[in-house]
Amino acid sequence: MIHVRGLAKEYADLKRGKFAALAGISFDAFPGEIYGLLGPNGAGKTTALRIISTVLRPTAGTATVNGFDVLTQASQVRHQIGFMSANTGVYDRMTAWEMVEFFGKLYGLSDELLRTRMEDLFTRLKMNDIRDQLGAKMSTGMKQKVSIARALVHNPPILIFDEATSGLDVLVARALLNTVAELRDQGKCVVFSTHIMREAEKLCNRLAIMYRGLILAEGTLEELRDKHRENDLEELFFRLISDHERARAEAGNAADDAAAAVQDIQASVKS
Ligand SMILES: Nc1ncnc2c1ncn2[C@@H]1O[C@H](COP(=O)(O)OP(=O)(O)OP(=O)(O)O)[C@@H](O)[C@H]1O
Ligand SMILES: [Mg+2]
Incomplete structure:
Protein backbone atom coordinates (compact mmCIF):
# COMPACT_ATOMS: atom_id res chain seq x y z
CA MET A 1 0.00 0.00 0.00
CA ILE A 2 0.95 3.62 -0.38
CA HIS A 3 1.08 6.29 2.33
CA VAL A 4 1.67 9.86 1.25
CA ARG A 5 2.05 12.64 3.83
CA GLY A 6 2.48 16.34 3.13
CA LEU A 7 4.18 15.75 -0.19
CA ALA A 8 5.39 18.96 -1.84
CA LYS A 9 7.45 19.84 -4.87
CA GLU A 10 8.66 23.30 -5.67
CA TYR A 11 10.06 24.31 -9.04
CA ALA A 12 11.93 27.43 -9.93
CA ASP A 13 10.78 28.69 -13.29
CA LEU A 14 11.95 31.76 -15.23
CA LYS A 15 8.41 32.91 -15.92
CA ARG A 16 6.66 31.88 -12.73
CA GLY A 17 9.56 32.17 -10.28
CA LYS A 18 9.29 29.71 -7.39
CA PHE A 19 6.03 27.85 -7.56
CA ALA A 20 4.53 24.75 -6.03
CA ALA A 21 3.74 21.95 -8.47
CA LEU A 22 2.66 20.01 -5.39
CA ALA A 23 1.60 22.00 -2.34
CA GLY A 24 1.48 19.29 0.37
CA ILE A 25 -0.79 16.38 -0.42
CA SER A 26 -1.63 13.37 1.74
CA PHE A 27 -3.46 10.18 0.84
CA ASP A 28 -3.43 6.41 1.32
CA ALA A 29 -4.06 3.72 -1.28
CA PHE A 30 -4.71 0.10 -0.31
CA PRO A 31 -4.50 -3.37 -1.90
CA GLY A 32 -7.57 -4.34 -3.90
CA GLU A 33 -8.56 -0.79 -4.75
CA ILE A 34 -8.10 1.69 -7.56
CA TYR A 35 -7.25 5.08 -6.14
CA GLY A 36 -7.86 7.86 -8.66
CA LEU A 37 -6.09 11.18 -9.02
CA LEU A 38 -8.50 13.31 -11.01
CA GLY A 39 -7.34 16.76 -12.05
CA PRO A 40 -6.94 19.13 -14.98
CA ASN A 41 -3.67 19.73 -16.86
CA GLY A 42 -0.97 20.98 -14.54
CA ALA A 43 -2.75 19.87 -11.34
CA GLY A 44 0.31 17.95 -10.15
CA LYS A 45 -0.75 14.36 -10.87
CA THR A 46 2.38 13.33 -12.76
CA THR A 47 4.60 15.12 -10.24
CA ALA A 48 3.00 13.13 -7.39
CA LEU A 49 3.25 9.82 -9.26
CA ARG A 50 6.85 10.43 -10.26
CA ILE A 51 7.81 11.11 -6.65
CA ILE A 52 6.06 7.92 -5.53
CA SER A 53 7.94 5.93 -8.16
CA THR A 54 11.27 7.52 -7.07
CA VAL A 55 11.94 9.31 -10.38
CA LEU A 56 11.67 12.70 -8.71
CA ARG A 57 12.65 13.92 -5.22
CA PRO A 58 10.10 15.87 -3.19
CA THR A 59 10.89 19.26 -1.67
CA ALA A 60 9.03 18.22 1.50
CA GLY A 61 6.90 15.41 2.87
CA THR A 62 7.15 11.63 2.82
CA ALA A 63 5.83 8.70 0.86
CA THR A 64 6.12 5.00 1.63
CA VAL A 65 5.37 2.15 -0.74
CA ASN A 66 4.70 -1.23 0.88
CA GLY A 67 6.62 0.02 3.90
CA PHE A 68 9.62 1.30 1.94
CA ASP A 69 10.54 4.97 1.97
CA VAL A 70 10.82 6.63 -1.45
CA LEU A 71 13.85 8.66 -0.41
CA THR A 72 15.90 6.21 1.63
CA GLN A 73 14.83 2.89 0.08
CA ALA A 74 14.36 3.81 -3.57
CA SER A 75 15.57 0.51 -4.98
CA GLN A 76 13.15 -1.55 -2.84
CA VAL A 77 10.36 0.84 -3.79
CA ARG A 78 11.03 0.29 -7.50
CA HIS A 79 10.62 -3.46 -7.05
CA GLN A 80 7.16 -2.90 -5.54
CA ILE A 81 5.93 -0.76 -8.41
CA GLY A 82 4.93 -1.14 -12.04
CA PHE A 83 4.64 2.25 -13.73
CA MET A 84 2.86 2.95 -16.95
CA SER A 85 2.16 6.24 -18.67
CA ALA A 86 1.09 7.23 -22.17
CA ASN A 87 4.70 7.92 -23.05
CA THR A 88 6.46 5.01 -21.36
CA GLY A 89 9.26 4.28 -23.84
CA VAL A 90 8.98 1.57 -26.47
CA TYR A 91 12.22 1.14 -28.38
CA ASP A 92 12.14 1.19 -32.18
CA ARG A 93 14.75 -1.50 -32.71
CA MET A 94 13.53 -4.07 -30.20
CA THR A 95 10.66 -6.52 -30.61
CA ALA A 96 7.78 -6.74 -28.13
CA TRP A 97 9.26 -9.92 -26.64
CA GLU A 98 12.77 -8.45 -26.36
CA MET A 99 11.56 -5.31 -24.60
CA VAL A 100 9.56 -7.10 -21.93
CA GLU A 101 12.41 -9.57 -21.46
CA PHE A 102 14.89 -6.70 -21.10
CA PHE A 103 12.89 -5.16 -18.26
CA GLY A 104 12.33 -8.53 -16.59
CA LYS A 105 16.09 -9.03 -16.53
CA LEU A 106 16.61 -5.53 -15.12
CA TYR A 107 14.41 -6.60 -12.21
CA GLY A 108 16.66 -9.62 -11.73
CA LEU A 109 14.15 -12.37 -12.60
CA SER A 110 15.64 -15.80 -13.33
CA ASP A 111 15.42 -17.01 -16.96
CA GLU A 112 12.90 -19.69 -16.08
CA LEU A 113 10.58 -17.48 -14.03
CA LEU A 114 10.85 -14.71 -16.61
CA ARG A 115 9.86 -17.08 -19.42
CA THR A 116 6.79 -18.40 -17.53
CA ARG A 117 5.72 -14.85 -16.61
CA MET A 118 6.13 -13.64 -20.17
CA GLU A 119 4.20 -16.54 -21.70
CA ASP A 120 1.38 -15.82 -19.26
CA LEU A 121 1.44 -12.05 -19.89
CA PHE A 122 1.59 -12.34 -23.68
CA THR A 123 -1.41 -14.67 -23.60
CA ARG A 124 -3.43 -12.62 -21.11
CA LEU A 125 -2.80 -9.33 -22.91
CA LYS A 126 -3.37 -10.97 -26.31
CA MET A 127 0.10 -10.03 -27.50
CA ASN A 128 1.20 -13.30 -29.07
CA ASP A 129 0.66 -11.96 -32.59
CA ILE A 130 3.07 -9.07 -31.95
CA ARG A 131 5.85 -11.03 -30.23
CA ASP A 132 8.31 -10.38 -33.04
CA GLN A 133 7.03 -6.97 -34.11
CA LEU A 134 9.62 -4.18 -33.90
CA GLY A 135 8.73 -1.11 -31.82
CA ALA A 136 9.12 1.08 -34.91
CA LYS A 137 6.32 -0.82 -36.65
CA MET A 138 3.83 -0.85 -33.77
CA SER A 139 0.58 1.10 -33.58
CA THR A 140 -0.09 3.20 -30.46
CA GLY A 141 -2.32 0.45 -29.06
CA MET A 142 0.39 -2.19 -29.54
CA LYS A 143 2.91 0.05 -27.82
CA GLN A 144 0.53 0.48 -24.88
CA LYS A 145 0.28 -3.29 -24.51
CA VAL A 146 4.06 -3.59 -24.44
CA SER A 147 4.16 -0.85 -21.80
CA ILE A 148 1.64 -2.73 -19.67
CA ALA A 149 3.53 -6.00 -20.03
CA ARG A 150 6.69 -4.17 -19.07
CA ALA A 151 5.00 -2.71 -15.96
CA LEU A 152 3.68 -6.14 -14.93
CA VAL A 153 6.62 -8.42 -15.71
CA HIS A 154 8.05 -8.42 -12.18
CA ASN A 155 4.56 -9.01 -10.74
CA PRO A 156 4.61 -5.93 -8.50
CA PRO A 157 1.93 -5.49 -5.80
CA ILE A 158 1.46 -1.83 -6.75
CA LEU A 159 0.62 -0.42 -10.16
CA ILE A 160 0.68 3.19 -11.19
CA PHE A 161 -1.07 4.34 -14.35
CA ASP A 162 -0.48 7.95 -15.36
CA GLU A 163 -2.98 9.10 -18.01
CA ALA A 164 -2.58 5.64 -19.44
CA THR A 165 -5.45 5.85 -21.93
CA SER A 166 -4.34 9.09 -23.54
CA GLY A 167 -4.07 8.70 -27.31
CA LEU A 168 -5.94 5.39 -27.42
CA ASP A 169 -9.08 4.69 -29.41
CA VAL A 170 -12.18 3.64 -27.46
CA LEU A 171 -11.64 -0.06 -28.04
CA VAL A 172 -8.03 -0.16 -26.87
CA ALA A 173 -8.82 2.23 -24.01
CA ARG A 174 -11.64 -0.02 -22.90
CA ALA A 175 -9.41 -3.09 -23.00
CA LEU A 176 -6.82 -1.25 -20.93
CA LEU A 177 -9.42 -0.18 -18.35
CA ASN A 178 -10.60 -3.79 -18.12
CA THR A 179 -7.03 -4.91 -17.47
CA VAL A 180 -6.70 -2.26 -14.74
CA ALA A 181 -9.93 -3.50 -13.10
CA GLU A 182 -8.69 -7.11 -13.29
CA LEU A 183 -5.46 -6.14 -11.57
CA ARG A 184 -7.47 -4.52 -8.79
CA ASP A 185 -9.58 -7.68 -8.49
CA GLN A 186 -6.40 -9.73 -8.14
CA GLY A 187 -5.65 -7.64 -5.04
CA LYS A 188 -3.16 -5.18 -6.50
CA CYS A 189 -3.03 -1.63 -5.20
CA VAL A 190 -3.65 0.56 -8.23
CA VAL A 191 -3.19 4.32 -8.53
CA PHE A 192 -4.71 5.77 -11.64
CA SER A 193 -4.46 9.38 -12.81
CA THR A 194 -6.79 10.90 -15.36
CA HIS A 195 -8.57 14.08 -16.34
CA ILE A 196 -11.44 12.11 -17.85
CA MET A 197 -14.47 12.16 -15.54
CA ARG A 198 -16.05 9.03 -17.00
CA GLU A 199 -12.92 6.95 -16.48
CA ALA A 200 -12.67 8.09 -12.89
CA GLU A 201 -16.37 7.45 -12.30
CA LYS A 202 -16.36 3.98 -13.79
CA LEU A 203 -13.10 2.70 -12.46
CA CYS A 204 -11.99 4.26 -9.20
CA ASN A 205 -12.98 3.01 -5.76
CA ARG A 206 -11.78 6.23 -4.21
CA LEU A 207 -10.84 9.55 -5.74
CA ALA A 208 -8.77 12.59 -4.98
CA ILE A 209 -9.71 15.71 -6.90
CA MET A 210 -6.50 17.62 -7.54
CA TYR A 211 -6.00 21.23 -8.52
CA ARG A 212 -3.01 23.57 -8.31
CA GLY A 213 -0.94 21.01 -6.42
CA LEU A 214 -3.63 20.40 -3.80
CA ILE A 215 -6.23 17.75 -3.07
CA LEU A 216 -9.49 19.71 -2.98
CA ALA A 217 -11.67 16.72 -2.06
CA GLU A 218 -11.25 13.00 -1.43
CA GLY A 219 -13.43 9.95 -0.93
CA THR A 220 -15.57 7.37 -2.68
CA LEU A 221 -17.85 8.70 -5.39
CA GLU A 222 -20.79 8.33 -2.97
CA GLU A 223 -18.98 10.20 -0.22
CA LEU A 224 -18.09 13.04 -2.58
CA ARG A 225 -21.64 13.24 -3.93
CA ASP A 226 -23.14 13.27 -0.42
CA LYS A 227 -20.69 15.73 1.03
CA HIS A 228 -21.00 18.25 -1.80
CA ARG A 229 -24.67 17.54 -2.55
N1 LIG B 1 10.60 20.10 -14.65
C1 LIG B 1 9.71 21.07 -14.40
N2 LIG B 1 10.10 22.34 -14.25
C2 LIG B 1 9.22 23.33 -13.98
N3 LIG B 1 7.90 23.11 -13.84
C3 LIG B 1 7.44 21.86 -13.97
C4 LIG B 1 8.31 20.76 -14.28
N4 LIG B 1 7.56 19.64 -14.36
C5 LIG B 1 6.29 20.01 -14.12
N5 LIG B 1 6.21 21.34 -13.89
C6 LIG B 1 4.99 22.10 -13.57
O1 LIG B 1 4.37 21.50 -12.44
C7 LIG B 1 2.96 21.61 -12.53
C8 LIG B 1 2.34 20.26 -12.37
O2 LIG B 1 2.68 19.46 -13.49
P1 LIG B 1 2.24 17.94 -13.64
O3 LIG B 1 2.91 17.42 -14.84
O4 LIG B 1 2.47 17.24 -12.36
O5 LIG B 1 0.68 18.08 -13.88
P2 LIG B 1 -0.38 16.98 -14.34
O6 LIG B 1 -1.49 17.04 -13.33
O7 LIG B 1 0.29 15.69 -14.54
O8 LIG B 1 -0.91 17.59 -15.71
P3 LIG B 1 -1.32 16.85 -17.11
O9 LIG B 1 -2.76 16.47 -16.97
O10 LIG B 1 -1.14 17.94 -18.11
O11 LIG B 1 -0.41 15.69 -17.31
C9 LIG B 1 2.67 22.29 -13.87
O12 LIG B 1 2.45 23.66 -13.63
C10 LIG B 1 3.95 22.08 -14.66
O13 LIG B 1 4.16 23.14 -15.58
MG1 LIG C 1 0.47 14.41 -16.18
Whole structure:
Protein backbone atom coordinates (compact mmCIF):
# COMPACT_ATOMS: atom_id res chain seq x y z
CA MET A 1 0.00 0.00 0.00
CA ILE A 2 0.95 3.62 -0.38
CA HIS A 3 1.08 6.29 2.33
CA VAL A 4 1.67 9.86 1.25
CA ARG A 5 2.05 12.64 3.83
CA GLY A 6 2.48 16.34 3.13
CA LEU A 7 4.18 15.75 -0.19
CA ALA A 8 5.39 18.96 -1.84
CA LYS A 9 7.45 19.84 -4.87
CA GLU A 10 8.66 23.30 -5.67
CA TYR A 11 10.06 24.31 -9.04
CA ALA A 12 11.93 27.43 -9.93
CA ASP A 13 10.78 28.69 -13.29
CA LEU A 14 11.95 31.76 -15.23
CA LYS A 15 8.41 32.91 -15.92
CA ARG A 16 6.66 31.88 -12.73
CA GLY A 17 9.56 32.17 -10.28
CA LYS A 18 9.29 29.71 -7.39
CA PHE A 19 6.03 27.85 -7.56
CA ALA A 20 4.53 24.75 -6.03
CA ALA A 21 3.74 21.95 -8.47
CA LEU A 22 2.66 20.01 -5.39
CA ALA A 23 1.60 22.00 -2.34
CA GLY A 24 1.48 19.29 0.37
CA ILE A 25 -0.79 16.38 -0.42
CA SER A 26 -1.63 13.37 1.74
CA PHE A 27 -3.46 10.18 0.84
CA ASP A 28 -3.43 6.41 1.32
CA ALA A 29 -4.06 3.72 -1.28
CA PHE A 30 -4.71 0.10 -0.31
CA PRO A 31 -4.50 -3.37 -1.90
CA GLY A 32 -7.57 -4.34 -3.90
CA GLU A 33 -8.56 -0.79 -4.75
CA ILE A 34 -8.10 1.69 -7.56
CA TYR A 35 -7.25 5.08 -6.14
CA GLY A 36 -7.86 7.86 -8.66
CA LEU A 37 -6.09 11.18 -9.02
CA LEU A 38 -8.50 13.31 -11.01
CA GLY A 39 -7.34 16.76 -12.05
CA PRO A 40 -6.94 19.13 -14.98
CA ASN A 41 -3.67 19.73 -16.86
CA GLY A 42 -0.97 20.98 -14.54
CA ALA A 43 -2.75 19.87 -11.34
CA GLY A 44 0.31 17.95 -10.15
CA LYS A 45 -0.75 14.36 -10.87
CA THR A 46 2.38 13.33 -12.76
CA THR A 47 4.60 15.12 -10.24
CA ALA A 48 3.00 13.13 -7.39
CA LEU A 49 3.25 9.82 -9.26
CA ARG A 50 6.85 10.43 -10.26
CA ILE A 51 7.81 11.11 -6.65
CA ILE A 52 6.06 7.92 -5.53
CA SER A 53 7.94 5.93 -8.16
CA THR A 54 11.27 7.52 -7.07
CA VAL A 55 11.94 9.31 -10.38
CA LEU A 56 11.67 12.70 -8.71
CA ARG A 57 12.65 13.92 -5.22
CA PRO A 58 10.10 15.87 -3.19
CA THR A 59 10.89 19.26 -1.67
CA ALA A 60 9.03 18.22 1.50
CA GLY A 61 6.90 15.41 2.87
CA THR A 62 7.15 11.63 2.82
CA ALA A 63 5.83 8.70 0.86
CA THR A 64 6.12 5.00 1.63
CA VAL A 65 5.37 2.15 -0.74
CA ASN A 66 4.70 -1.23 0.88
CA GLY A 67 6.62 0.02 3.90
CA PHE A 68 9.62 1.30 1.94
CA ASP A 69 10.54 4.97 1.97
CA VAL A 70 10.82 6.63 -1.45
CA LEU A 71 13.85 8.66 -0.41
CA THR A 72 15.90 6.21 1.63
CA GLN A 73 14.83 2.89 0.08
CA ALA A 74 14.36 3.81 -3.57
CA SER A 75 15.57 0.51 -4.98
CA GLN A 76 13.15 -1.55 -2.84
CA VAL A 77 10.36 0.84 -3.79
CA ARG A 78 11.03 0.29 -7.50
CA HIS A 79 10.62 -3.46 -7.05
CA GLN A 80 7.16 -2.90 -5.54
CA ILE A 81 5.93 -0.76 -8.41
CA GLY A 82 4.93 -1.14 -12.04
CA PHE A 83 4.64 2.25 -13.73
CA MET A 84 2.86 2.95 -16.95
CA SER A 85 2.16 6.24 -18.67
CA ALA A 86 1.09 7.23 -22.17
CA ASN A 87 4.70 7.92 -23.05
CA THR A 88 6.46 5.01 -21.36
CA GLY A 89 9.26 4.28 -23.84
CA VAL A 90 8.98 1.57 -26.47
CA TYR A 91 12.22 1.14 -28.38
CA ASP A 92 12.14 1.19 -32.18
CA ARG A 93 14.75 -1.50 -32.71
CA MET A 94 13.53 -4.07 -30.20
CA THR A 95 10.66 -6.52 -30.61
CA ALA A 96 7.78 -6.74 -28.13
CA TRP A 97 9.26 -9.92 -26.64
CA GLU A 98 12.77 -8.45 -26.36
CA MET A 99 11.56 -5.31 -24.60
CA VAL A 100 9.56 -7.10 -21.93
CA GLU A 101 12.41 -9.57 -21.46
CA PHE A 102 14.89 -6.70 -21.10
CA PHE A 103 12.89 -5.16 -18.26
CA GLY A 104 12.33 -8.53 -16.59
CA LYS A 105 16.09 -9.03 -16.53
CA LEU A 106 16.61 -5.53 -15.12
CA TYR A 107 14.41 -6.60 -12.21
CA GLY A 108 16.66 -9.62 -11.73
CA LEU A 109 14.15 -12.37 -12.60
CA SER A 110 15.64 -15.80 -13.33
CA ASP A 111 15.42 -17.01 -16.96
CA GLU A 112 12.90 -19.69 -16.08
CA LEU A 113 10.58 -17.48 -14.03
CA LEU A 114 10.85 -14.71 -16.61
CA ARG A 115 9.86 -17.08 -19.42
CA THR A 116 6.79 -18.40 -17.53
CA ARG A 117 5.72 -14.85 -16.61
CA MET A 118 6.13 -13.64 -20.17
CA GLU A 119 4.20 -16.54 -21.70
CA ASP A 120 1.38 -15.82 -19.26
CA LEU A 121 1.44 -12.05 -19.89
CA PHE A 122 1.59 -12.34 -23.68
CA THR A 123 -1.41 -14.67 -23.60
CA ARG A 124 -3.43 -12.62 -21.11
CA LEU A 125 -2.80 -9.33 -22.91
CA LYS A 126 -3.37 -10.97 -26.31
CA MET A 127 0.10 -10.03 -27.50
CA ASN A 128 1.20 -13.30 -29.07
CA ASP A 129 0.66 -11.96 -32.59
CA ILE A 130 3.07 -9.07 -31.95
CA ARG A 131 5.85 -11.03 -30.23
CA ASP A 132 8.31 -10.38 -33.04
CA GLN A 133 7.03 -6.97 -34.11
CA LEU A 134 9.62 -4.18 -33.90
CA GLY A 135 8.73 -1.11 -31.82
CA ALA A 136 9.12 1.08 -34.91
CA LYS A 137 6.32 -0.82 -36.65
CA MET A 138 3.83 -0.85 -33.77
CA SER A 139 0.58 1.10 -33.58
CA THR A 140 -0.09 3.20 -30.46
CA GLY A 141 -2.32 0.45 -29.06
CA MET A 142 0.39 -2.19 -29.54
CA LYS A 143 2.91 0.05 -27.82
CA GLN A 144 0.53 0.48 -24.88
CA LYS A 145 0.28 -3.29 -24.51
CA VAL A 146 4.06 -3.59 -24.44
CA SER A 147 4.16 -0.85 -21.80
CA ILE A 148 1.64 -2.73 -19.67
CA ALA A 149 3.53 -6.00 -20.03
CA ARG A 150 6.69 -4.17 -19.07
CA ALA A 151 5.00 -2.71 -15.96
CA LEU A 152 3.68 -6.14 -14.93
CA VAL A 153 6.62 -8.42 -15.71
CA HIS A 154 8.05 -8.42 -12.18
CA ASN A 155 4.56 -9.01 -10.74
CA PRO A 156 4.61 -5.93 -8.50
CA PRO A 157 1.93 -5.49 -5.80
CA ILE A 158 1.46 -1.83 -6.75
CA LEU A 159 0.62 -0.42 -10.16
CA ILE A 160 0.68 3.19 -11.19
CA PHE A 161 -1.07 4.34 -14.35
CA ASP A 162 -0.48 7.95 -15.36
CA GLU A 163 -2.98 9.10 -18.01
CA ALA A 164 -2.58 5.64 -19.44
CA THR A 165 -5.45 5.85 -21.93
CA SER A 166 -4.34 9.09 -23.54
CA GLY A 167 -4.07 8.70 -27.31
CA LEU A 168 -5.94 5.39 -27.42
CA ASP A 169 -9.08 4.69 -29.41
CA VAL A 170 -12.18 3.64 -27.46
CA LEU A 171 -11.64 -0.06 -28.04
CA VAL A 172 -8.03 -0.16 -26.87
CA ALA A 173 -8.82 2.23 -24.01
CA ARG A 174 -11.64 -0.02 -22.90
CA ALA A 175 -9.41 -3.09 -23.00
CA LEU A 176 -6.82 -1.25 -20.93
CA LEU A 177 -9.42 -0.18 -18.35
CA ASN A 178 -10.60 -3.79 -18.12
CA THR A 179 -7.03 -4.91 -17.47
CA VAL A 180 -6.70 -2.26 -14.74
CA ALA A 181 -9.93 -3.50 -13.10
CA GLU A 182 -8.69 -7.11 -13.29
CA LEU A 183 -5.46 -6.14 -11.57
CA ARG A 184 -7.47 -4.52 -8.79
CA ASP A 185 -9.58 -7.68 -8.49
CA GLN A 186 -6.40 -9.73 -8.14
CA GLY A 187 -5.65 -7.64 -5.04
CA LYS A 188 -3.16 -5.18 -6.50
CA CYS A 189 -3.03 -1.63 -5.20
CA VAL A 190 -3.65 0.56 -8.23
CA VAL A 191 -3.19 4.32 -8.53
CA PHE A 192 -4.71 5.77 -11.64
CA SER A 193 -4.46 9.38 -12.81
CA THR A 194 -6.79 10.90 -15.36
CA HIS A 195 -8.57 14.08 -16.34
CA ILE A 196 -11.44 12.11 -17.85
CA MET A 197 -14.47 12.16 -15.54
CA ARG A 198 -16.05 9.03 -17.00
CA GLU A 199 -12.92 6.95 -16.48
CA ALA A 200 -12.67 8.09 -12.89
CA GLU A 201 -16.37 7.45 -12.30
CA LYS A 202 -16.36 3.98 -13.79
CA LEU A 203 -13.10 2.70 -12.46
CA CYS A 204 -11.99 4.26 -9.20
CA ASN A 205 -12.98 3.01 -5.76
CA ARG A 206 -11.78 6.23 -4.21
CA LEU A 207 -10.84 9.55 -5.74
CA ALA A 208 -8.77 12.59 -4.98
CA ILE A 209 -9.71 15.71 -6.90
CA MET A 210 -6.50 17.62 -7.54
CA TYR A 211 -6.00 21.23 -8.52
CA ARG A 212 -3.01 23.57 -8.31
CA GLY A 213 -0.94 21.01 -6.42
CA LEU A 214 -3.63 20.40 -3.80
CA ILE A 215 -6.23 17.75 -3.07
CA LEU A 216 -9.49 19.71 -2.98
CA ALA A 217 -11.67 16.72 -2.06
CA GLU A 218 -11.25 13.00 -1.43
CA GLY A 219 -13.43 9.95 -0.93
CA THR A 220 -15.57 7.37 -2.68
CA LEU A 221 -17.85 8.70 -5.39
CA GLU A 222 -20.79 8.33 -2.97
CA GLU A 223 -18.98 10.20 -0.22
CA LEU A 224 -18.09 13.04 -2.58
CA ARG A 225 -21.64 13.24 -3.93
CA ASP A 226 -23.14 13.27 -0.42
CA LYS A 227 -20.69 15.73 1.03
CA HIS A 228 -21.00 18.25 -1.80
CA ARG A 229 -24.67 17.54 -2.55
CA GLU A 230 -23.96 17.07 -6.22
CA ASN A 231 -24.57 13.88 -8.18
CA ASP A 232 -22.79 14.85 -11.36
CA LEU A 233 -19.01 14.41 -10.98
CA GLU A 234 -18.26 16.98 -13.68
CA GLU A 235 -20.42 19.62 -11.95
CA LEU A 236 -18.83 18.75 -8.62
CA PHE A 237 -15.37 19.10 -10.15
CA PHE A 238 -16.13 22.54 -11.64
CA ARG A 239 -17.72 23.72 -8.42
CA LEU A 240 -14.71 22.73 -6.31
CA ILE A 241 -12.37 24.48 -8.70
CA SER A 242 -14.40 27.67 -8.96
CA ASP A 243 -14.84 27.82 -5.16
CA HIS A 244 -11.09 27.43 -4.82
CA GLU A 245 -10.44 30.19 -7.38
CA ARG A 246 -12.89 32.49 -5.63
CA ALA A 247 -11.17 31.90 -2.28
CA ARG A 248 -7.82 32.59 -3.91
CA ALA A 249 -9.08 35.83 -5.45
CA GLU A 250 -10.50 36.94 -2.08
CA ALA A 251 -7.23 36.10 -0.33
CA GLY A 252 -5.41 38.02 -3.08
CA ASN A 253 -7.70 41.05 -2.58
CA ALA A 254 -7.22 40.84 1.16
CA ALA A 255 -3.45 40.81 0.66
CA ASP A 256 -3.72 43.82 -1.70
CA ASP A 257 -5.87 45.67 0.86
CA ALA A 258 -3.35 44.90 3.59
CA ALA A 259 -0.47 46.16 1.43
CA ALA A 260 -2.39 49.35 0.64
CA ALA A 261 -3.13 49.88 4.35
CA VAL A 262 0.56 49.48 5.20
CA GLN A 263 1.44 52.08 2.53
CA ASP A 264 -1.16 54.48 3.94
CA ILE A 265 0.26 54.07 7.43
CA GLN A 266 3.82 54.60 6.19
CA ALA A 267 2.73 57.71 4.27
CA SER A 268 0.94 59.13 7.32
CA VAL A 269 3.96 58.48 9.57
CA LYS A 270 6.23 60.36 7.13
CA SER A 271 3.93 63.36 6.74
N1 LIG B 1 10.60 20.10 -14.65
C1 LIG B 1 9.71 21.07 -14.40
N2 LIG B 1 10.10 22.34 -14.25
C2 LIG B 1 9.22 23.33 -13.98
N3 LIG B 1 7.90 23.11 -13.84
C3 LIG B 1 7.44 21.86 -13.97
C4 LIG B 1 8.31 20.76 -14.28
N4 LIG B 1 7.56 19.64 -14.36
C5 LIG B 1 6.29 20.01 -14.12
N5 LIG B 1 6.21 21.34 -13.89
C6 LIG B 1 4.99 22.10 -13.57
O1 LIG B 1 4.37 21.50 -12.44
C7 LIG B 1 2.96 21.61 -12.53
C8 LIG B 1 2.34 20.26 -12.37
O2 LIG B 1 2.68 19.46 -13.49
P1 LIG B 1 2.24 17.94 -13.64
O3 LIG B 1 2.91 17.42 -14.84
O4 LIG B 1 2.47 17.24 -12.36
O5 LIG B 1 0.68 18.08 -13.88
P2 LIG B 1 -0.38 16.98 -14.34
O6 LIG B 1 -1.49 17.04 -13.33
O7 LIG B 1 0.29 15.69 -14.54
O8 LIG B 1 -0.91 17.59 -15.71
P3 LIG B 1 -1.32 16.85 -17.11
O9 LIG B 1 -2.76 16.47 -16.97
O10 LIG B 1 -1.14 17.94 -18.11
O11 LIG B 1 -0.41 15.69 -17.31
C9 LIG B 1 2.67 22.29 -13.87
O12 LIG B 1 2.45 23.66 -13.63
C10 LIG B 1 3.95 22.08 -14.66
O13 LIG B 1 4.16 23.14 -15.58
MG1 LIG C 1 0.47 14.41 -16.18
